[in-house]
Amino acid sequence: MEMPAPSTHVLARKEQIVARLKEVLPTNAVISDENQTRAYECDALTAYKCPPLCAILPANTAEVSAALKVCHEMGVPVVPRGSGTSLAGGALPTADCVILGVAKMNGVIETNYADRYIKVQSGRTNLSVTGAVEAEGFFYAPDPSSQLACAIAGNIAMNSGGAHCLKYGVTTNNLMGVTMVMMDGTIVDVGGAHLDAAGLDVLGVICGSEGQLGVVTEATLRILHKPEGARPVLMGYDSAETAGQVVSDIIKAGILPVAIEYMDEMLIGVCEEFSGAGYPECEALLIVEVEGSEAEIDDQLARIKTIAAKHNPVELREAQSPDEAARIWAGRKAAFSAIGKISDYMCLDGTIPVSSLPYVLKRIGEMSKHYGLGVGNVFHAGDGNMHPLILYDANKPGDLEICEAFGAEVLKLCVEVGGCLTGEHGVGIEKRDLMTVQYDPADLEAQMAIKDVFDPDWLLNAAKVFPLASSEPRRAA
Amino acid sequence: MTPSTEAELAEMIATSDEPLRIKGGGTRPIGRTEGQELSTAKLSGISLYEPGALTIVAGSGTPLSEVEAALAAENQRLAFEPMDHRPLLGTTGAPTLGGMVAANISGPRRIAVGACRDFMLGVRCVDGAGTIIKNGGRVMKNVTGYDLVKLMTGSYGTLGVLTEVSLKVLPDVETMGTVMLHGLRDDRAIAALSAALGSPFEATGAAHFPKSKFGEPLTMIRIEGFETSVKYRAEKLRDLLKNYGDAEIAVGATEGPGAAEGWKWVRDAAAFTDQPGDVWRVSCKPSDAAGIAARMGAKAVQYDWGGGLIWALTEAGHDLRAAIGAFDGHATLIRGTADLPVFHPEAPALAAITSGLRAKFDPRGILNPGIMT
Numbered sequence: 001m002e003m004p005a006p007s008t009h010v011l012a013r014k015e016q017i018v019a020r021l022k023e024v025l026p027t028n029a030v031i032s033d034e035n036q037t038r039a040y041e042c043d044a045l046t047a048y049k050c051p052p053l054c055a056i057l058p059a060n061t062a063e064v065s066a067a068l069k070v071c072h073e074m075g076v077p078v079v080p081r082g083s084g085t086s087l088a089g090g091a092l093p094t095a096d097c098v099i100l101g102v103a104k105m106n107g108v109i110e111t112n113y114a115d116r117y118i119k120v121q122s123g124r125t126n127l128s129v130t131g132a133v134e135a136e137g138f139f140y141a142p143d144p145s146s147q148l149a150c151a152i153a154g155n156i157a158m159n160s161g162g163a164h165c166l167k168y169g170v171t172t173n174n175l176m177g178v179t180m181v182m183m184d185g186t187i188v189d190v191g192g193a194h195l196d197a198a199g200l201d202v203l204g205v206i207c208g209s210e211g212q213l214g215v216v217t218e219a220t221l222r223i224l225h226k227p228e229g230a231r232p233v234l235m236g237y238d239s240a241e242t243a244g245q246v247v248s249d250i251i252k253a254g255i256l257p258v259a260i261e262y263m264d265e266m267l268i269g270v271c272e273e274f275s276g277a278g279y280p281e282c283e284a285l286l287i288v289e290v291e292g293s294e295a296e297i298d299d300q301l302a303r304i305k306t307i308a309a310k311h312n313p314v315e316l317r318e319a320q321s322p323d324e325a326a327r328i329w330a331g332r333k334a335a336f337s338a339i340g341k342i343s344d345y346m347c348l349d350g351t352i353p354v355s356s357l358p359y360v361l362k363r364i365g366e367m368s369k370h371y372g373l374g375v376g377n378v379f380h381a382g383d384g385n386m387h388p389l390i391l392y393d394a395n396k397p398g399d400l401e402i403c404e405a406f407g408a409e410v411l412k413l414c415v416e417v418g419g420c421l422t423g424e425h426g427v428g429i430e431k432r433d434l435m436t437v438q439y440d441p442a443d444l445e446a447q448m449a450i451k452d453v454f455d456p457d458w459l460l461n462a463a464k465v466f467p468l469a470s471s472e473p474r475r476a477a
Numbered sequence: 478m479t480p481s482t483e484a485e486l487a488e489m490i491a492t493s494d495e496p497l498r499i500k501g502g503g504t505r506p507i508g509r510t511e512g513q514e515l516s517t518a519k520l521s522g523i524s525l526y527e528p529g530a531l532t533i534v535a536g537s538g539t540p541l542s543e544v545e546a547a548l549a550a551e552n553q554r555l556a557f558e559p560m561d562h563r564p565l566l567g568t569t570g571a572p573t574l575g576g577m578v579a580a581n582i583s584g585p586r587r588i589a590v591g592a593c594r595d596f597m598l599g600v601r602c603v604d605g606a607g608t609i610i611k612n613g614g615r616v617m618k619n620v621t622g623y624d625l626v627k628l629m630t631g632s633y634g635t636l637g638v639l640t641e642v643s644l645k646v647l648p649d650v651e652t653m654g655t656v657m658l659h660g661l662r663d664d665r666a667i668a669a670l671s672a673a674l675g676s677p678f679e680a681t682g683a684a685h686f687p688k689s690k691f692g693e694p695l696t697m698i699r700i701e702g703f704e705t706s707v708k709y710r711a712e713k714l715r716d717l718l719k720n721y722g723d724a725e726i727a728v729g730a731t732e733g734p735g736a737a738e739g740w741k742w743v744r745d746a747a748a749f750t751d752q753p754g755d756v757w758r759v760s761c762k763p764s765d766a767a768g769i770a771a772r773m774g775a776k777a778v779q780y781d782w783g784g785g786l787i788w789a790l791t792e793a794g795h796d797l798r799a800a801i802g803a804f805d806g807h808a809t810l811i812r813g814t815a816d817l818p819v820f821h822p823e824a825p826a827l828a829a830i831t832s833g834l835r836a837k838f839d840p841r842g843i844l845n846p847g848i849m850t
Contacts, residue, residue, distance in 0.1 A: 112811070114671040115785075138675075159620045159779050170618065172627065173595045188826040193762040195785050196581065196592055197631060198807035198821040199849055200831045204627025228677045248529030253553055254648035351616040354530045355542045368702045383827060384530070385615035389586045423618035431621070439611070440623055447623040453833035465622060 001048055001089070001427050004463050004475065006096035010053065010076055017076055018054055021098070024066035026153075029104070031055040032276065040081065040099045044146075045089040045430060047400055052079065052093035054128045059104045060121075061179055061187060061217040061323035068215065069185030071098055077459050078183070080211035082154025083125065085146040087347055088428025090158060090210055094463060100215055102153045108132045111219060117176055119220045122153035126160075129221060141168035144424070145333060155229050156216050159208030163332070166382035167291075168224070169259040170424065174209040177220035180206060180213075183455045193220055205450060210426055211461045213454035227291035230258065232328050235300055236282035236315035240264070243284035244357040247381045249307045250288065255300060261287040261332050262379035264361070267339070267389075270376065274338035275331035278324075280315035287332055334388070335378045343374075343391040346403050350414030351385045353422035363413055364388055371406040385423035386414070406462045412437050427465045435467055444470050481514030481519040483601065483609060483640040484732075488636065489515065489609025496846045499634040501538065501576025504569075505562045507811055508633060508819045508848035516576050523547055525615065531646050532598065532615050537639040544574055548646055557593050558584030558648040564750045566812055575639040579833025581631030584744040585682040585699070586673065588782040594630040596645045602629055602637035605839025615643045617647050628834070636838040650701040654711045654728035655682075655735035658696040658721050663687055665768040666696040667784035669721040671763055673698045674783045676717055678710040683783035684743045689734065699740060704729065738783040743781055746788045752777070757797045759787040761806035774800045820849050 010017070018032045031037055032054040042049040053076070058064045071078050081091040081101045091276040093099050102123035104441070109119040113136055120129055126147040143162035144150055156178065161170040168174070177191030191203045206213055227323040237243045247260055263271065263285045272279045279285055286308075290300040301318055307314050318326035331338075339345050352360050361377060368375045388410055392403035411421045411431065415438045421431045435444060448466060451458065451474075458474045468475075478497075480486035490497065498510030517538035525534040528551040535544055541559065548554050559582040562568065576582075578600075583592040599613030612625035629636060658669055666685040673680045682699030689695035700710045708728055715724040727735025734742070742748070749756050754776055761769055763784030770778045775789040775797070791797055794815040798808050807821035823831060835842075 112764070113675055114668070115762050137677075142605055147650060158622065161618050161620075165618065169591060169595060170620075172593050172624065186826055188830065189824065190827060192805045194760045194806035195587065195782065196583075196594075196760055198760075198809075199823055200834060201594055201627045201631050201638075202827065202830055202834075204624055207627075208624045225675050225677050251648070252529050252551070254651070292706065293709060294542070295709065296703075299703060299705055301656075327528060351618050353527065353532070353616060355527060380618070385616075386617040418614065419616045420614050420619045420621045422621050423616070426620050426625065426628070427622065435622060438614075442608050443611055444622070446604065446608075446625060449837040450623055450625075450628075453830060453837060459722070472698055 002468060003050070003094055003429070004468060005297040006094055013074070014053055017074055018071045020074065021054070021056055021067055021272045024070055025056060025058060025063055029057045029059065029063070033055070040093060040101070041124055043084040043086040043089060043091040045092065045428065048089055048092055048429065049095050049389050050095055052097050052099040053095065055099040055101055057101045057104045061181060064100065064215055064217050065185045065187055065200050067100065068181055068183055072184045072457070072459065075457070075459070077393055077444070077462060079461050080153070080157070080215045082123070082151030082157065083149050085150040086154060086158065086426065088422070088426045088430040090154070090426050090428040090464060092429055101460055102151060102217070105217060106127065112193065113138065115193055116223055117220050118223050119218060120152060122156065122216045123151050126150050126152060126155055133223050137225050140221055140223055141174055142171050145336060151446060152219050153216050153359050156207050156219060158424070158426035161385065163259045163261060163380060166260060166380070172204060174222045175203065175207055175219060176222055178203065178206060178216045179218035180216045182214045183457065183460050191220065193205045209226045210428065210465050212451050212465060213460070228293045229297060229302065230289055231297045231319050232287050232290045232325055233304060233318045234279065234315060235286045235288070236280040236327060237284045237311065238282055238314055240284050241358040242311050242363045243286055244354065246286065246308055246311050247354060250304055251382070253303065253307060255303055256305070257382065258291050259287070259289045260382035263332065263335070263380040263396055264377040266374070266376035267335055267378050270338045270342065271331040271335055274334050275327055277327040277331035279331060282314040287328055316350045332378070339376060344394040345389045345391050348386065348388045348390065348410055349422045349425040350411045350419055351383070352417050352419035354381065354384045354413050356417040356419070360386070360413060360417060364410055367406055367409055371402055371407055373403055384419065408434055429464055432465060433467050441470070448474060460477040478513065479519050483520070483603065486520070486638060486640060487607045487609050491605050493843060495841045499638055500844050501579065502540070502570045503783045504572045505576055505580055505582070506566060506568065507580060510845045510847065510848040512843070515638065517573060517638065522643065524641070528553060531617070531647055531791060534615055534643040535574055536641055537573065539574045540709070541572040541574055541577060546751065549649070552649045553646045554567060554649045555596070555644070556586060556590045557596055558586040558744060559593065560584050560744050564758060565746050574642060578630050578639060578642050579632065579634050581617035585684060585740055587782050588683055588785065589679065589681040589836045590647070594627050597626045597630045597642065598645055599643040600629045600639055601641040602627050602639045604637040604723045605841055605844045610637060617645055633848050635835055635849055638844065652704045652707050652729045653737065654700045654707040654726060655730070655739065656698040656700070656711050656714045656718070657725045657727070657735055658718065659693060659725070661694050661696050663719060663770060665721060666694065667763055667766055667780065669696055669718050670698065670783040672717060673714055676714065678713050682740055682743065685780040685784070686748070687778060695734060697734065697739065697743070746779065748777070748779055749788065749790045752790055755793050755795060755815055756811045757789040757808050758811050759789060759806060759808045761785060761804055765804060769801055769804055772801050773797055786802065818850055
C-alpha cells in the first residue's frame with residue numbers, strides 16, 4: 001500500500017512544530033519522543049506502520065481548536081485517532097503528521113432520559129456510553145465487535161455498524177449532533193438534542209467522513225430503553241442457497257428480527273472450539289435473534305421456526321437458558337479472535353444484495369482455490385454485510401500480497417453484484433485504491449469537493465479514502 | 478422542460494443560462510423560488526424491488542402512490558410515514574418519490590424508526606454544472622466514501638436534481654393499537670409521551686392535541702405489530718401511565734382517533750387545513766416543547782414526536798422565531814406569506830459550510846435558487 005512521501009519541509013521543522021504545540025497544550029499532552037510516538041504507528045490494520053512526527057492528546061474542544069490552528073498555520077498534516085481499532089488503516093500516520101488522539105476526552109457531558117439522549121466527549125468508548133445509562137435501563141444501540149475499546153469519535157468517522165443494526169440502524173441513524181473542530185480551528189455545532197437539520201444535512205455527511213472533514217470532540221447520541229428480553233435461535237442448513245432463502249422468507253413474512261447472523265462451515269468449527277456454543281456441523285449456520293416479552297419472543301420464534309422448518313434444517317434449536325443464549329452469541333462475537341488464534345487473517349467488509357449470497361459464496365470458494373489461501377465467512381445476513389476472513393502467513397514473504405489481491409477480487413465481485421466495497425469498516429487506506437471500481441471520476445470529484453469546503457488545504461487525514469492519483473492535485477496544491 | 482432521460486436532464490442543466498425551478502409533483506411548495514420549470518415527471522418507474530432484501534429503486538418522478546401500491550402488494554411500506562401536504566397547502570397533483578426525498582418528508586413514525594433520510598440507500602442526480610453523480614447504492618450498509626445520500630436528501634434540489642433513489646422498506650404490520658389519555662395539560666402530556674417512548678414497549682407514534690376535534694386535550698400513543706403483542710404492550714403502557722389518568726385503549730380500531738384515520742390527522746397537521754393563518758413546523762427538544770409553545774404566540778398548536786415536533790398555527794405574518802427566542806432546534810415556515818426566511822437561519826460557522834457546499838455543487842446558482850432561505 002503506497003503512502004505519499006512525507007514533506008521534508010515539515011520534517012525539518014519538527015522542533016518548532018512541537019514547541020508551538022507545547023505553547024497551546026499542557027506539556028504532557030504533546031508526545032514527541034521517538035520511543036513514545038511508536039505507540040501510535042498503526043491501528044488494527046497492523047500490516048502497515050509508520051511513526052508520526054508527534055502525537056497530541058488534547059483534553060477538550062478548546063485545546064483541539066488551539067492545536068489545529070497551530071498545525072494549520074504551519075502547514076502540518078493531522079491524522080485524528082479514536083482508539084486505534086480501525087481495520088481499514090483509518091488512523092495510520094504519515095511520518096510528517098501530528099496524530100491527534102481523543103483518548104483524554106472521555107467524559108459524559110449530559111444524560112437526559114426524558115428526551116432520550118446522552119452527550120459525551122468523543123473519546124469515550126462505545127460500550128461505556130451504554131455503561132453510563134444502563135442503570136436506568138437504557139443503551140446505545142450501535143454495537144461494533146470492537147465496542148469494548150473503540151471510541152465514539154472513530155464510530156462517527158467510520159459510521160460504524162454492528163450485529164444489531166438490522167433493527168436499530170448504524171451510527172448515522174443514532175447520532176443527533178456533534179461539536180466539531182475544523183482544520184483552521186473553527187468550532188462548529190451541528191445538530192443537537194432535536195431531530196433533523198434546519199437546512200442541509202451536514203451531520204449526515206460528517207458521519208462516515210473518516211476524519212477528513214474535522215475533528216469531532218463532542219457527540220449527542222440517541223439512547224433507547226432496553227427491550228424486556230431477547231433470545232436467539234440457531235438453525236443449520238446444508239447449503240448457502242437454502243440459508244439465504246430462509247433469511248428472505250423470514251423478512252417477507254413481516255418479521256423483523258434484531259439480528260440475523262450467518263457463519264460458514266469453517267467458522268462454525270473454529271467458533272465452536274472457542275466457545276462451546278453447541279453449533280451443529282453443517283455448511284451454513286444462522287443465528288436469528290428476536291426481542292420482547294417472554295410471550296412475544298415465543299410468538300415470534302414460533303413463526304420463525306415454522307419458516308425455518310419448511311427448508312429442512314440440519315438443526316433448529318432455541319436457546320433454553322440465558323447461559324445458552326450467551327454462549328451462542330459469544331461464539332459469533334469471538335469469530336475474529338478465534339480465527340486469529342489459528343492464523344493471520346485479513347477481514348473484508350463488502351456488502352451485497354442478500355439475493356446474491358449463494359453466488360458470491362460460490363465465487364469466493366473458487367477464488368480461495370485459485371489463490372491457495374483459506375477463507376471463512378461470517379455475515380450480517382439481514383443486511384448483506386459480508387465479512388470474509390482470508391487466512392495468510394505474515395511471516396511468509398509474498399503471502400500478504402497474495403491475500404490483498406484475493407481480497408481486492410472479492411470486493412470487486414461485491415460491487416459487480418450490486419453491492420459495495422465496505423459496509424461498516426470504512427475505506428481508510430485498505431480500500432482506497434479500489435474506489436474507482438465503485439465510483440466514476442465524477443462521483444469521486446463530488447466527494448472530494450466536499451473536503452475542499454471543510455479542509456481546503458487537504459491537511460486532515462488526506463492520504464485516505466481517495467485513490468492517491470485522484471487526490472494528488474489537491475494534496476500537492 | 479421535461480427530460481425523459483438522465484442524460485437529457487444533464488444536457489439541459491449544462492446548457493441552461495437561467496435559473497431552474499425543479500418540480501416533482503408540485504404538492505409541496507415549501508420555500509420560494511423562481512426560474513424556468515424543470516419537471517422530473519418522465520424520470521419515472523420502479524426499476525428494482527426485492528421484498529426479501531427490503532429494497533426498492535425507482536426514478537425520482539415516480540408517483541409515490543405507485544411505489545406505495547407496489548409495496549402494499551408485498552405487505553411492505555415506507556416506514557417513515559411521509560406526510561401528504563396537499564390538504565394543508567391546498568395543492569393538487571400527485572406527490573413524487575423525488576419530491577419526498579428532496580424535502581426529507583417524514584411523519585409520526587419518525588420518532589421510532591427514523592426520517593426519510595434514515596431509509597435512503599442511494600441516489601443518482603445531476604448537479605448544477607450538468608454532471609451526473611451517483612452515491613450510495615442499493616444495499617443497507619454502505620460506508621464507501623462520503624455519504625452524499627444524506628446530504629442530497631432534504632436539500633430541496635439545490636445541490637442536484639435527483640434522477641433515481643433507492644430506499645430501504647420495512648414489513649407492514651398485522652395491526653395497530655392506540656393508547657389515549659384525556660384532559661392533560663401540555664407539559665404533563667409530554668411527560669407521559671416521554672415515559673412511553675422511554676419504555677421497552679416501542680411506541681411508534683406519540684402525539685398530543687391541546688384541543689382535539691372533540692374540544693378537550695387528547696394524548697395518543699401508537700403501538701404496532703402482531704395482535705397479541707400490540708394488546709400486551711397497550712396494557713403495559715396503560716399501567717405505566719396510570720399517574721396520568723385512566724388510559725383508553727383501541728386495538729385494530731377502524732374509526733375514531735385511535736384508528737389509522739387519527740394518525741393520518743396527526744401526520745398531515747389536518748387540524749390546520751381550513752384555518753386561516755400561517756403554519757410553522759418546529760423541531761425541538763421534547764422537554765422544552767411546552768415552554769416553547771407557550772412563548773410562540775400561536776393561535777393553536779399540536780405536538781408530534783413526543784413533543785419533539787410542534788405544529789403551530791399563527792396569525793399571518795407573525796414572526797414566530799422572534800417570539801420563541803433562542804432554543805435548541807429550528808422552525809420552518811411551511812405555509813405563509815410573511816416576509817420571513819422560510820428555513821431557520823443557521824449559525825455563522827454552519828452557514829459558511831452550507832454556502833460552501835452550494836457553491837461547489839451549483840456554482841452558477843441555478844438550481845432552485847433561494848429556496849432554502
